[in-house]
Amino acid sequence: MRLIEECRKRIQKIAFGNTLLPQEFTLGLVEPQSEVSVWLYGIGTPHEVTDQLTTACTAPLCICIAFDKGHKLSENSFRTVALRFCERDGSKRVLGEISLRFRSAISIGSSEFILFQARKSTNYCLxxxxxxxxYLLQAYSQFKRSDPSDIRMTLRxxxxxxxxFIRPHPLYLASVGDRTNGNIFPMNLAGDLGKGYFGFALRxxxxxxxxxxxxxxLAVSTVPLPWCSVAFRLACNHKKESIDWRQLPFETKPSMTFGIPVPNFATRVREIQVEKSQKIGSHRFFVGRIVSGQVQSKELQACIVHGFYQFWRLGGDSAMLQASMAEDLTNKRGPDNADCRPSLECSRPFSTLPTSRS
Ligand SMILES: Cc1cc2nc3c(=O)[nH]c(=O)nc-3n(C[C@H](O)[C@H](O)[C@H](O)COP(=O)(O)O)c2cc1C
Incomplete structure (x- = not known):
């Protein structure tokens, strides 16, 4: 038995080296992140869309990109569209690419939100x-997958x-309703869509x-790194209609316009008035107008990146990767590394990447 285990470890080491990392890595970054820029190719000259895009659905995988209405868009404009994820400084290396296909459009005010479906991609981080x-491991795991049918994603x-997830995704806590009938839960399939709009995808x-x-x-709060594990443990609230706010391990205060309870610890709170929503597949995509925004502190904000990008960030240095894995665990589980807090009734603390359960 020991011999088999030994052989398995050796083969693993040869095939993967030090790249067997968590899919989702938590990091503390200054907001807005300045490590990665995203560029749109295929419509005139390439232009930056880093703060104008968000994932709208995972199965099928759709990405929403915001445009000005005057951009004269038609389905034909989008025949060969691609997103390029680049290092912002240094040699501005391309870290990944996704080719896109036009799917549909949502029009609000002077903005056009185009939904693209992901076609193929290339990842240069490893x-x-x-x-x-x-990729082979992923294909093999696909056979044994027990994902719920609504979020079964293809390998592509x-x-x-x-x-x-090369572009760092801020971790948000979304608050809805009030203290008698409301909820608070983590979101990372969410982001700015330019011109005061914000988009987010909920299963x-x-x-x-x-x-x-x-x-x-709703109110969307960013999370300082020390509160990251608490936000992770609220994932189970996605399955609840409302929660008992007295059970939360932090204080809240009413948001500026709507009076929605928001965490006192939030680094930034924005209130969103939903303008349009549509069911795409596994997720419902919401686009809303930001009606208020308050920056409360400049602390490092909890963000999520993929393990492959973390490998690239740390130059593949094994010692640094080990240390960052330990930090990541603390960020997700808290300093005492407890798995679940019964008081928060959470069953699965780790699940953010669309590749898993978002
Ligand atoms: C950090 C974090 C971010 C999440 N972001 C989203 C999100 O943006 N949209 C969504 O529908 N669910 C999101 N979830 C919820 C999970 O995908 C999942 O629904 C939740 O963990 C409970 O379901 P499960 O018990 O099946 O894992 C998030 C969970 C965590 C921990």
Whole structure:
């Protein structure tokens, strides 16, 4: 038995080296992140869309990009569209690419929100042989997958989703309703869409999505790194209609316009009035107008990136990767490394990447 285990470890070491990392890595970054820029190719001259895009659905994998209405867009404009994820400083290396296909458009005011479906992708964060070892493992795991049927992603979609997480995704806590009938839950499939708009994707089958749809407004708080584990443990609230706010391990205060309870620790709170929402596949996509925004502190904000990008960030240095894995665990589980806090009734503390359960 020991021999088999030994052989397995050796083969693993040869195939993956030091690249067997968590899919989702938590980091503390200054907001807005300045490590990665995203460029749109295929419509006139390439232009930066870093703060104008967000994932709108994971199965199928759709990305929403905001445009000005005057941009004269037509389905034909989007035949060969691609996103390029680049290092912002240094040699501005391309870290990943996703080719896109036009799917549909949402029009609000002078903005046009185009939904693209991911086609194929390339990831440059890992050396080729390592990347292919991961792709093989991914294909093998696909057979044994027990994902719920509503979020079954193809291998292509999973690979493209990994590329989307080269750009650090802020971790948000979304608050909805009030202290008698409301909820608070983590979100990372969310982001700015330019011109005061914000987009976010919530799993269609979860109660949180239905609550937002009914109430039509919410407050979105960014999370300072020391509170990251608390935000992770609130993932189970996606399945709840409302929560008992007294059970939360932090104080809240009413948001500026809507009076929605928001965490006192939030680094930034923005209130969103939902303008449009549509069911895409596994997720319902919401686009809203930011009606207020308050920066409360400049602390490092909890963000999520993919393990492949973390490998690239740390130059593949094994010692640094080990240290960052330990930090990541603390960020997700708290300093005492407890798995679940019964008081928060959470069953699965880790699940953010669309490749897993978002
Ligand atoms: C950090 C974090 C971010 C999440 N972001 C989203 C999100 O943006 N949209 C969504 O529908 N669910 C999101 N979830 C919820 C999970 O995908 C999942 O629905 C939740 O963990 C409970 O379901 P499970 O018990 O099946 O894992 C997030 C969870 C965590 C921990």
């Amino acid at each position: 050396p080729r042989p390592r990347l292919w070892a991961h 979609e999973q690979r493209a989703a990994v590329v989307t 269609e089958m979860r109660l949180a999505a239905h609550l937002v749809e009914r109430v039509n407004h």
